[in-house]
Amino acid sequence: MKMQSNHDSLFIMLATLYSVLVLSSSQDFDFFYLVQEWPGSHCDTEQGCCYPTTGKPASDFGIHGLWPNYNDGSYPSNCNSSNSFDASKISDLISRMQLEWPTLSCPSKDGLKFWGHEWKKHGTCAESILDQHAYFETTLKLKNKINLLHALEGAGIQPNGQMYSLESITSAIQVASGYTPRIQCNNDTSGNSQLHEISLCVDSMASDFIECPVLPNGRSCGSSVEFPSF
Template identity: 60%
Template sequence: MKPNFSLLSKLLILQYLSALCLSQDFDFFYFVQQWPGAYCDTRQSCCYPKTGKPVADFGIHGLWPNYNDGSWPSNCDPDSVFDKSQISELMSSMNEKWPSLSCPSSNGFRFWSHEWEKHGTCAESELDQREYFETALKLKEKINLLQILKDADIEPDDGFYSLENISDAIKKGTGFTPGIECNKDSAHNSQLYQVYLCVDTSGSNLIECPILPSSRCGSNIQFPKF
């Protein structure tokens, strides 16, 4: 009896689609904020957005789906492209809280498109495009890192602070242990660059991180001016 290649093909396609759907599930989000003073104080430097120099505050880098084992999905739906009309009502907040500092100077669309297509498409089972960006903006409102650090007398004044004190201040202010990423300036000083906090798959609630990113920080790190 000859095999039914049409049926076999259909079964293989169904298997592939099933595997694809499973691969797009995720366990939690990293909500990542970056300090512009550290982003700009590197060899690559930075370019201010076309709207002008951002305020001296942590800006959103992204809301990134992750797995509990430390891996992550990316570029999950090539057909779901960034559509700026979806966030037209959020544009003022996006410019303020999610500015692009990459060169050349831009209006942010390239940055936001990258974040949606690489990370946001992997969260479509939970959040559509507008909800994805809106969720990140709400998290930014909820987590005022600069004020939390200032309350602990940790200021962006080019001074050096202990990594432990920075981490403890953020944990006290949010209730959860942060992941802290550093970069190095041209003088090889370790600088406070990015802060990771973990959020459940709905994007609504902070949770304790199942796994924290590698910090690449010294025991004392600089909080550069911006």
């Protein structure tokens, strides 16, 4: 009987160790990118945009996502297909997400597909520390720790369709946040480089901002950048 008990204990210990190793190997990461997008730039392209079913979003930066990353610049994705997005788990956050994490895809949508994509591709790779509710709630809290639009407007950079130097945009965010942002641009219908996304880095526990170990790849900007109205 004692030998059987020892075998059972060993089996449980090995099974637990295996589960931990599998989880860590598929979900380890070094930090997050918090990526926010300017809706005016998203819409001012040949592809255009569609407002969500709740109406035109506010003239403010909206969340694109919170993305786990590695220090070498690569990232994990789609880490757990069995943990599907469940809107009922974030029912208390929906009204805030409609304001701060709106969808601009066409045709007009309610945001659920967008949020589900972000959870499936990125959120499942952080589920060892953030369940679905915590993933979305934490992202909302991080967005509100640093108000990007106020930081730019405080430096005289307004969403008015004018051109601003990339250096001044980067400096305004750096002064307000204390951290170096990654500014990414797209092109408007006239081919002008315009401010599209701003990324800041967050520690691996998603608790606070850090200096980026590596800045994300993406569409670079010209020396002068348009900040379109919305």
